[in-house]
Amino acid sequence: MRAKVEIFYKDSVFDPQGSTICQSLKRLGFHTVKEVRMGKVIDVELESSSPRAAQQELENMCKKLLANPVIESYKIILGETATT
């Protein structure tokens, strides 16, 4: 099974990369841009018995390593891949 994990700084934590990208986009004339947040995507291939088991396993991975709950939030998207 394939899954994608998206990790971002929590809304309460200032994201300097997103903010810099936002300014640059505005400088390029994209005046519709209001806010940019930059995160990371982790693509995982796993052998799980069910989507539910995979979800549970990925939750544990996020808690133990992939994300730091003090500063980051995460989203697990099953069946998707970041690369093609």
Place this chain on the structure above:
Amino acid sequence: MKVGVITYPGSNCDDDAVYTLQETCGWQTDRLWHKDTPSLSEYKLLVLPGGFSYGDYLRCGAMAALSPIMENVKAFADAGGYVLGICNGFQVLCEAGLLPGALAKNDSLRFVCKDVDLKVETNDSPWTNFLKAGDTLSLPIAHGDGRYIIEESDFAQMRGRHQILLTYQNNPNGSAFDVAGVCNEKKNVFGLMPHPERASDLRSRNGMGVWRSIQSVLEKA
């Protein structure tokens, strides 16, 4: 007195720490490799040095926090052993759950390498007892991910328990509440972004205040 410095792949201040502990402080200093799991009971102090362990992959300190030696370090700290994390070592201690909070990218996005003025928040700790509360301590920093993040309620509680040991006078990285160095509730684990081991010999000796503080505690122990 025997102390240990742990090297991870990508540590680059381990030599500075060993030099300071051995030559300047005069303590017998062992180098410990992150993949080994030696008995740590003979050590009075463990130092997690600065650098870029595992190339800062995923998050600074995240991989090193899972190194084999860390289970022993946790047991050592749980038993009251003294552990000091400098710069990347501070990040490792936060990632390992030995210290509260976390370190994020500097708000300027710049790698900041300069001397900064710190305020000694309290001398009620094994790490600052040789210093005076309110005093200015100038130490070098060199980091890109030194923005300390902590919830306001947790910060208030930590400040009340004298766990906030050092703050920046001119915040160089966006750290919450100007925090530069914190200890755990038992005060035997201390982490800070500035480098006392780089200020204990030729350029300046300001870092000696930290070593003298912990020395008096270790010699009594």
